[in-house]
Amino acid sequence: MNFDIHEEIKLVEKEIVNWRHELHKIPEIGYELQKTVSYITKQLDEMVIPYTTMCDGSGIVALINPGCEKVLALRADIDALPITEKTGFEYASTHPGKMHACGHDFHTASLLGTAKILKKHESELKGTVKLIFQCNEEGAGGTCGAKRMIEEGVLENPKVDSILGMHVASIDKLPGGSVFYKVGPAMASNDKFYIKLIGQGAHGSTPHEAIDPISMACHVVQDLHTLRAMEIDTLSPAVITVGTLRAGDGAFNVIPGYAEIIGTVRTFDNTLRPYIKERIENIVKAAAAAHNGHYEFQYDFVCSALCPTNTETQNLVAAAQKCLGPQSVICFPAPIMGSEDFAEYLQEIPGTFFYLNAPAKIDGICYPAHSSKFALGEEFFSSLRIKHDKLKLRCNRRNCSRCGCPVPHGRPPYISR
Numbered sequence: 001m002n003f004d005i006h007e008e009i010k011l012v013e014k015e016i017v018n019w020r021h022e023l024h025k026i027p028e029i030g031y032e033l034q035k036t037v038s039y040i041t042k043q044l045d046e047m048v049i050p051y052t053t054m055c056d057g058s059g060i061v062a063l064i065n066p067g068c069e070k071v072l073a074l075r076a077d078i079d080a081l082p083i084t085e086k087t088g089f090e091y092a093s094t095h096p097g098k099m100h101a102c103g104h105d106f107h108t109a110s111l112l113g114t115a116k117i118l119k120k121h122e123s124e125l126k127g128t129v130k131l132i133f134q135c136n137e138e139g140a141g142g143t144c145g146a147k148r149m150i151e152e153g154v155l156e157n158p159k160v161d162s163i164l165g166m167h168v169a170s171i172d173k174l175p176g177g178s179v180f181y182k183v184g185p186a187m188a189s190n191d192k193f194y195i196k197l198i199g200q201g202a203h204g205s206t207p208h209e210a211i212d213p214i215s216m217a218c219h220v221v222q223d224l225h226t227l228r229a230m231e232i233d234t235l236s237p238a239v240i241t242v243g244t245l246r247a248g249d250g251a252f253n254v255i256p257g258y259a260e261i262i263g264t265v266r267t268f269d270n271t272l273r274p275y276i277k278e279r280i281e282n283i284v285k286a287a288a289a290a291h292n293g294h295y296e297f298q299y300d301f302v303c304s305a306l307c308p309t310n311t312e313t314q315n316l317v318a319a320a321q322k323c324l325g326p327q328s329v330i331c332f333p334a335p336i337m338g339s340e341d342f343a344e345y346l347q348e349i350p351g352t353f354f355y356l357n358a359p360a361k362i363d364g365i366c367y368p369a370h371s372s373k374f375a376l377g378e379e380f381f382s383s384l385r386i387k388h389d390k391l392k393l394r395c396n397r398r399n400c401s402r403c404g405c406p407v408p409h410g411r412p413p414y415i416s417r
């Protein structure tokens with residue numbers, strides 16, 4: 001390509017910020033993305049980029065320079081979260097109880113900006129670019145959007161050779177505009193379990209007439225922690241977290257009829273996931289049987305561990321270093337327990353994923369993703385324009401043996417889902 005990317009970005013920068021504001025005002029969740037999809041397709045129409053929709057109209061696939069032998073996919077997730085926004089921004093959510101609190105508005109606007117530049121230089125491209133605007137990254141209602149789009153053929157026709165994805169972060173301890181990467185595993189798998197322990201309700205004064213689901217639930221929670229501690233290799237990190245434990249309606253003198261437990265399992269080893277599922281069900285079954293009760297059990301494999309492939313990651317690093325300077329391209333010091341459904345594409349084809357740090361503060365605090373005050377520095381939309389000689393990255397472990405990256409080690413960036 002014979003164009004100056006820095007100059008091209010200058011031309012679309014204001015438009016990208018405006019797209020992001022407009023999208024931020026209309027957050028939608030899961031697969032219910034009518035306003036978001038019509039906003040994106042309107043921009044694609046104006047750019048004269050052909051597209052189709054999938055997942056009942058909640059996902060979009062567009063093509064630039066179709067017909068080439070090689071196909072690269074660029075993916076942006078477009079969904080928001082069930083959170084009430086408290087940023088006070090003039091472009092804050094107009095949809096009560098919904099917010100772009102994970103930066104997917106940023107991703108969508110960035111991909112639209114990329115599309116505009118690539119379309120302008122379409123004849124100079126040496127391959128086809130497939131743009132994927134993906135629904136339901138946050139996994140509302142079980143099946144994640146990446147899995148469903150793959151099932152509906154997003155990686156076919158034309159067949160995709162490799163894929164690239166990005167996520168933003170707001171981390172004040174690290175330089176804005178810097179890029180973080182890691183060859184897999186980089187992020188954990190994300191599974192969800194639902195347990196219902198069914199007993200027999202009774203008056204609180206007559207426990208002998210009850211089958212107590214609270215006792216069953218207490219045993220289950222204890223045994224889940226024991227499972228994590230005693231059955232899983234300590235060198236293969238895994239998390240089993242109970243996020244919800246619910247029984248009764250607040251009465252002090254009633255034994256309820258059932259108790260519910262909801263939680264998540266995270267690991268970097270995709271082969272561990274079926275084992276953990278089986279063991280959790282065994283624990284639930286035993287607790288219910290021990291108390292003469294019954295149970296219901298549901299386990300959703302939401303998304304796999306994120307494993308960027310080596311060649312594609314090295315290509316990304318080389319390109320990012322060329323554009324941003326080596327000091328702004330940083331290897332994750334360790335994988336993180338957050339998850340990302342982009343992992344599903346990497347189960348199918350080679351590709352890579354990176355984080356872009358775009359910190360912004362509210363009340364002096366950089367709130368993390370999924371916070372009602374999550375904010376992003378819009379000056380980092382076009383990180384290529386940042387004066388990188390001003391970035392101050394200092395290594396306190398020169399030539400680090402762990403990964404060779406030029407930044408201090410310690411707790412990795414806070415990223416969650």
Ligand SMILES: [Zn+2]
Nearest residue numbers: 102103104167
């Ligand atoms: Zn996200």
Ligand SMILES: [Zn+2]
Nearest residue numbers: 102138416417
């Ligand atoms: Zn998220």
